[in-house]
Amino acid sequence: MTDTQASLKPAQPTLYALAEDGRSLNFLFTQCGACGGLSFPANVPGCMHCGQPLEGAAQVARPGGGELLEFVTLHVPLLPGMAAPSIAGDIRIAPGIIEEGVIAVADEALLRPGMALQAVAAVNAADGVYACRFVPVNPEAVQ
Numbered sequence: 001m002t003d004t005q006a007s008l009k010p011a012q013p014t015l016y017a018l019a020e021d022g023r024s025l026n027f028l029f030t031q032c033g034a035c036g037g038l039s040f041p042a043n044v045p046g047c048m049h050c051g052q053p054l055e056g057a058a059q060v061a062r063p064g065g066g067e068l069l070e071f072v073t074l075h076v077p078l079l080p081g082m083a084a085p086s087i088a089g090d091i092r093i094a095p096g097i098i099e100e101g102v103i104a105v106a107d108e109a110l111l112r113p114g115m116a117l118q119a120v121a122a123v124n125a126a127d128g129v130y131a132c133r134f135v136p137v138n139p140e141a142v143q
């Protein structure tokens with residue numbers, strides 16, 4: 001399993017990379033040298049917090065995940081090949097940074113605003129790539 005995953009490539013290599021556990025994802029940020037804030041994706045030209053140019057700034061990998069803000073079940077695929085129904089959510093992945101992601105749970109009844117999500121690899125072995133999916137950190141927390 002680990003050997004197979006080691007040969008896989010991220011579907012969006014500028015955004016995330018497989019973590020050492022072979023399952024979760026690290027998100028790739030750029031840390032501003034002026035204010036210390038994180039910007040995402042790492043190739044944005046200027047700091048999202050203070051506007052300082054980020055050329056030459058340090059890229060940092062952080063465990064991917066965040067706080068679920070809101071979510072909706074999509075009953076029609078937004079993209080070709082996307083499963084339907086699927087659940088899309090807005091996730092605060094770092095202070096001041098909100099990204100939209102696909103949440104891999106069977107039913108939105110398993111989700112609550114404010115719950116912690118982690119990013120994991122969704123492996124597409126046929127294409128040799130993995131995509132980013134979010135799952136609850138503590139799925140048993142929802143009654």
Ligand SMILES: [Zn+2]
Binds near residue numbers: 032034035047048051
């Ligand atoms: Zn800054």
